[in-house]
Structure formats: C-alpha cells, structure tokens
Amino acid sequence: MSTAASSPSARPGKPLAKLGTAIAHGGKLKASGKPVVITMMAFAIMNxxxxxxxxxxxxxxxxxxxxIFYYVFAAVVFLIPTALVAAELASTFPKQGGVFRWVGEAFGPRWxxxxxxxxxxxxxxxxxxxxVFGAAALAFVWWPQSFDAALATNKYYxxxxxxVVFWAVxxxxxxxxESSVRLSTFAGVVGTIIPxxxxxxxxxVYVAMGNPIQMPLDTGFLPNFGDWHSMVLAAGIFLYYAGMETQAVHVKNMRNPARDYPLSILIATIMTIVIFVLGTLAVGVVIPHKSINLASSLLVAYRDLWAAIGLPWVGNIMALMVAIGVLGQVNVVTSGPSTGLLAVGKAGHLPHILQxxxxxxxxxPILLLQAAIVTALCVTFLILPSVESAFQILSxxxxxxFLAMYMTMFVAAIRLRYTEPDIVRPFKIPGGNFGMWLVGVVGFLGALVSGFLSFNPPSQIGTGNAxxxxxxxxxxxxxxxxxxxxxxxxxxxxWKDPNSDFEPFEWETKNSRPAPPGAPIPVLPAAAGAA
Known part of the structure; x- marks a missing residue:
C-alpha cells in the first residue's frame, strides 16, 4: 500500500499538480473555476x-x-469489492466526511x-x-554490503x-x-514507480542471462490451506491493497461514472497485480528462500540484480531512491488522514485543543499526537527480539x-440500499440489491478471514515468545x-466549532427517514432540532 502519490505530477503549475493539490484538499477539483473532468485512464493511474x-x-x-495466487485472491475478494463499494458511497454522499459520513449515514455518528x-x-x-523499511533502505546506501546488512537489522539504529525522520516530516x-503534496508526488515517482x-x-534480464534462480519452481500455485501459520504473511496482502477507497471521492468528476469507473478500477487492479507479482518474483529469483528478510531483502535484491550485469554500485543508488519513496509515503500519510480527522473533530467530535x-x-495538535503515538511505538523495537518482528507486529x-473500518463500511453500504433506496447514485454497483449483497458479503468475509489469520504468529520470521x-x-x-x-x-x-462547514447527515434533514438505531442526540444544530 502506498499513498505516496495522489497525483501523477509533482511540478507546481501543471494541471496534474493542481489535481494532486485538490486531492489533498478533499476532492474539490477545480481549474480556472471549472470542474476538472478525470479521464478513465487518469483515474486508473491515480488509484x-x-x-x-x-x-x-x-x-x-x-x-x-x-x-501469485494470494495476490489474485486478495484482489478478487478485497480490492475490487472495496473499490466498488467506496465508489457508490462516495458518489452518493459526496459531502465532506469520507468514511465518517458513509458509515454515519447508516449507523449514526458514533459508528x-x-x-x-x-x-x-x-x-x-x-x-x-x-x-523501518526506510531505515533499511538508508542503511544500504553505504558500503560494504556486510556493514549495510548489519546496520539495517540493528534495533537502535x-x-x-x-x-528523526518522522519528527522531521x-x-x-x-x-x-500544498508543500506536502509536492514532496509526496515527487517521491512517489522517484521512489516507487521508477524503482x-x-x-x-x-x-x-537476470533470468535471461542464465543466472541461477533461487526460487523453487516446483511448488505449484496453490497454497497449503492447512498450514495456518504459513498463511499469516499472505494475509498482509490485504494491507497492501488498502487505500483504494481514497480516490473514490472523485467519481463525480468522471465523464461517465457508470462505465468509466469500473473500467478504470479494472485497469488499476491489473496494473497493481502485475507490478506486485512480477516485483515479488524478481526478489524471489535472486534471494534464497531462507535468506529473505522483510525489512532488507528488497535492497539486497537490487544490489544483486545490478551486480549480475557488473554494476553493483547502482544498487546503492536504488536504495537511496527507495528511501526517498518512503519519505514521500510518510509525508502524505502524516498530513492526509489528520486533515480528515480535523474536519470530523470540528463537527463536534474532538475537544477544542485538537481542533x-x-x-x-x-x-x-493532531500532528503532534500522531508523533507522540509513533514515538511510544518505538518501545516495540526494544521489547521484541528483532527489527523484523517489530516490523511484522506493527503491520x-x-x-x-484497516479491516475493522472496511468491514463496517461494507455493512453500512448494504444497509443504505434499504434506508436510502431513492437517493440518486451516480455510480451504482450493478445487479440491484443482490449485487450489493454479493460484493459487500465477499468483501466482509475476505476482511474477516484476513483479520483472523493476523493473530497467528508467522512461521517465516522469529517473533520470540508466541x-x-x-x-x-x-x-x-x-x-x-x-x-x-x-x-x-x-x-x-x-466541542462543535461554530465555523465548521460539516453538513448534516441525510437522516438529519429528511423527516421521512428515522435516525439510525441507537444514534445519539446529534451534535449538529440542524440535527438537534430534528431530535
């Protein structure tokens, strides 16, 4: 998963850079006073x-x-359902709030x-x-490789x-x-797309040159479903696919959402699976199975692949590029979600000190709270037996x-088909209510299975005491x-900010629809009158 680049361009003044800035500001896409029309291919690249x-x-x-099986399976049962459900909810309820509004429309502001x-x-x-991955990448900028590998696995380093990096960001x-968007888009291209x-x-090239392939090729494509411990890392693929709902807020800016959105998601899904599958195989062919390390094997793979064509030093440059990519990811994740939480907080759900x-x-204040939480999490590096185990448990x-949020979103989408049957849906999952049930249940069960697997210690890495x-x-x-x-x-x-521009929920403004079961007395004035 990467939020390193929400727009394909990093240079200010260009149309796509304006698009990226608009994305960061909650989807208010305008250029010269006119709404930006997003093409199908542009939307696919954004996702x-x-x-x-x-x-x-x-x-x-x-x-x-x-x-390969895990990537395709997770795409079918999680990535595609998430994208489809988010598109319907975002186009149906385009007002500010994102997942807060979508779930709040179904179950009230508490949920x-x-x-x-x-x-x-x-x-x-x-x-x-x-x-942790960024620290490993930075370690591999230096020489020799033995020093880099030792530094990357050092908990104190x-x-x-x-x-240092997180507080600086x-x-x-x-x-x-705006500054965050410029940095993240540049870093996304330099540190993710190109590498x-x-x-x-x-x-x-490595395979074509006849070099030894370290990956066993006689294992087949289907996993051993009876070995739960070996499947834990596979459950992490769901996390790699998280974030597809982020761009769904822009569905209404497409020319023909009903046609272009599904096609763009199909294209983005295929592109994502291809780069994940081929990139994974590229690491596997050069790194022996027993030597794979979650935090540093990608950097070792770069160095070994370049060494195969006589240019090992380029691997150090690649490590620097990957580190830049991590910087961009951290930057956009530090700024983006906190901005959304601020809007919800101003609507009356966070104390004034955090607004x-x-x-x-x-x-x-929210940014400092984030930094304090991340600082506290550093304790895991001292308690757990290795950097790799800390990497795994935090992931x-x-x-x-993420899965708790997604499961709630899937159930909310199904409920809204019944509580808001007549509302206009610019994009609607095909197949009527059956189609929504099918997509929602598949996504919910996929997330549930992934969550269950997450509690099993993986057999591939040392996590210490189970x-x-x-x-x-x-x-x-x-x-x-x-x-x-x-x-x-x-x-x-x-707690409600008098200048908050958060608009009431649909159930707060429509007398014909009762409040969701268990909904508390709303904070918003308009809703308070209705209550």
Missing amino acids: FMTVVSLRGLPAQAEYGLVS GFAAVYWQWQAWVLWLPAVL AMAVLL TVFTFRGM GAILIGLGG RTNAHGMSV QISNLM SIYIGFLVIGTLVEIAIPFIVFAFRKQS
Missing part, C-alpha cells in the same frame, strides 16, 4: 499510485509461485467516528512499519532513524498541504484497524477498537 508500494514484496517472495478513527490509527500504526507538514519498473526489468490549526490550516495491528506476540496483537487491537467509543461517550456539545 494505482495510491495503492502500490514496494516494501511488501519480500514478505510475499517467501511464497514463491504461490504468491462513523469509530470508522474514521480506525482509519486514522491504521495509517499511524503503519508509519513505524514503513519507516532503526529506532533512531524512525524518530511532522515539522515539515506544518508548512501546509518498481527497474526491479521488474532487472529480474527479466487548533496554524496559519497554513494544519492541525498541529498486523495496522492491518486489523504468547507475547499474540498478547501485543490482542491488547493493542482491543484498545484501538475501544478508544473512539470512549471519546464519543464523553464528547460535549461545546
């Missing part, structure tokens, strides 16, 4: 760049040819707040994991780089969303938070699940 990241390739290289909190925390928990984000293409090309903004409109908790590993996951997940409900229970009417 592709939002989802794709290279950091997870070594984890799936563990499976060899079986990884809407929980969903947006889980989404935000998923990104926050994801940050240390991706920074990883923790130091994580803290946090301070940079204070400059405003991904090079990795696949080098893998092909304050600087001259650039950035929520400094899994992030995965569980009880401690599982305890971290269980306690961390329960705490994260509970926090938004606790905050919501203690919210006050006075």
Whole structure:
C-alpha cells in the first residue's frame, strides 16, 4: 500500500499538480473555476499510485509461485469489492466526511467516528512499519554490503532513524498541504514507480542471462490451506491493497461514472497485480528462500540484480531512491488522514485543543499526537527480539484497524440500499440489491478471514515468545477498537466549532427517514432540532 502519490505530477503549475493539490484538499477539483473532468485512464493511474508500494514484496517472495495466487485472491475478494463499494458511497454522499459520513449515514455518528478513527490509527500504526523499511533502505546506501546488512537489522539504529525522520516530516507538514503534496508526488515517482519498473526489468534480464534462480519452481500455485501459520504473511496482502477507497471521492468528476469507473478500477487492479507479482518474483529469483528478510531483502535484491550485469554500485543508488519513496509515503500519510480527522473533530467530535490549526490550516495538535503515538511505538523495537518482528507486529495491528473500518463500511453500504433506496447514485454497483449483497458479503468475509489469520504468529520470521506476540496483537487491537467509543461517550456539545462547514447527515434533514438505531442526540444544530 502506498499513498505516496495522489497525483501523477509533482511540478507546481501543471494541471496534474493542481489535481494532486485538490486531492489533498478533499476532492474539490477545480481549474480556472471549472470542474476538472478525470479521464478513465487518469483515474486508473491515480488509484494505482495510491495503492502500490514496494516494501511488501519480500514478505510475499517467501511464497514463491504461490504468491501469485494470494495476490489474485486478495484482489478478487478485497480490492475490487472495496473499490466498488467506496465508489457508490462516495458518489452518493459526496459531502465532506469520507468514511465518517458513509458509515454515519447508516449507523449514526458514533459508528462513523469509530470508522474514521480506525482509519486514522491504521495509517499511524503503519508509519513505524514503513519507516523501518526506510531505515533499511538508508542503511544500504553505504558500503560494504556486510556493514549495510548489519546496520539495517540493528534495533537502535532503526529506532533512531524512525524518530528523526518522522519528527522531521511532522515539522515539515506544518508548512501546509500544498508543500506536502509536492514532496509526496515527487517521491512517489522517484521512489516507487521508477524503482518498481527497474526491479521488474532487472529480474527479466537476470533470468535471461542464465543466472541461477533461487526460487523453487516446483511448488505449484496453490497454497497449503492447512498450514495456518504459513498463511499469516499472505494475509498482509490485504494491507497492501488498502487505500483504494481514497480516490473514490472523485467519481463525480468522471465523464461517465457508470462505465468509466469500473473500467478504470479494472485497469488499476491489473496494473497493481502485475507490478506486485512480477516485483515479488524478481526478489524471489535472486534471494534464497531462507535468506529473505522483510525489512532488507528488497535492497539486497537490487544490489544483486545490478551486480549480475557488473554494476553493483547502482544498487546503492536504488536504495537511496527507495528511501526517498518512503519519505514521500510518510509525508502524505502524516498530513492526509489528520486533515480528515480535523474536519470530523470540528463537527463536534474532538475537544477544542485538537481542533487548533496554524496559519497554513494544519492541525498541529493532531500532528503532534500522531508523533507522540509513533514515538511510544518505538518501545516495540526494544521489547521484541528483532527489527523484523517489530516490523511484522506493527503491520498486523495496522492491518486489523484497516479491516475493522472496511468491514463496517461494507455493512453500512448494504444497509443504505434499504434506508436510502431513492437517493440518486451516480455510480451504482450493478445487479440491484443482490449485487450489493454479493460484493459487500465477499468483501466482509475476505476482511474477516484476513483479520483472523493476523493473530497467528508467522512461521517465516522469529517473533520470540508466541504468547507475547499474540498478547501485543490482542491488547493493542482491543484498545484501538475501544478508544473512539470512549471519546464519543464523553464528547460535549461545546466541542462543535461554530465555523465548521460539516453538513448534516441525510437522516438529519429528511423527516421521512428515522435516525439510525441507537444514534445519539446529534451534535449538529440542524440535527438537534430534528431530535
């Protein structure tokens, strides 16, 4: 998963750079006062760049040819359902709020707040994991390789780089969303798109030159479904695909959403699967199965692939490019989700201290809270036996938070077909209510299975004591699940910012529709009158 680039261009003044800035500002796409029309191919590229990241390739290289099955399976049961459901919800409820509004329309603001909190925390928990990968990439910029490998696996080095880089990015984000978009789009191209293409090309050259293939080719394409522990890392593929709903808010800017959106998602899905599958195989052919390391094997693969054609030093340059890509990912994830949480907070769901903004409109208190959480998570690097195990556990908790949000979104989409049957849906999942049930249930069950697998210690890496590993996951997940409900229970009417532009829910403005079951007295004035 990558949010490193929400637009294909990084140069200010260009139309696509304006598009990227608009994306960062919540989808208000305008150019010279006129709405921007997004073509089918442009939308496909936007979704592709939002989802794709290279950091997870070594984890799936563990499976060899079986990884192809996992990538395709996760796309069918999770990526495509997520994209379709998000498109219908985003086009039907285009007002500000994203997943908070979608879930809130179905189940009220309590569940809407929980969903947006889980989404935000998923990104926050994801940050240390991706920074571990960035620290490894930075380590591989130097020489010799033995020094690089030792540095990349050093817990204290990883923790130091994580803290320095993340706090530096946090301070940079204070400059405003436009600066963040420029950095992230540049880093996305330099650190994800170009290195991904090079990795696949080098893998092909390596095989064509007759070099030894380290990946076993006699395993077949189907996994051993009875070995649950070996399937845990495969469940992480769902996390790689997370984020497809991000761009769904722009469905109404397409010429023909009913036709162009499904086609663009199909194109983006194929592009995503191709780069994941071929990139994973490229790592697998050059790194022996038993030597694969989640944090550093991609960098070793680059160096070995370039060494195969007599240019090992270029591998160090590739490591620097990958590190730049991580910087862009961290930057956009640091700024984007916090902005969405700020809008929800101003609607009356967060205390005033977390609603304050600087001259650039950035929520400094929320950004500092993020930084404090990430700093606290560094403790896992000292408690767990290795950098690799810390990398794994943070990724899994992030995965569980994403899955909780997605499962809630799938159920909300099904419910809204019945509570809002007559509302205009610019894009509607085909097949009537049956089509929605099919897509929603498949996506829900896919996320549920992935979540269940996440609690099993993976057999491929050393996580230390299994009880401690599982305890971290269980306690961390329960705490994260509970926090938004606790905050919501203690919210006050006075928390609502009088200048908030958050619009009421549909059920608050339509007398013909009752409030969702269990919906509390709304904070919004318009809703308070209806109550």
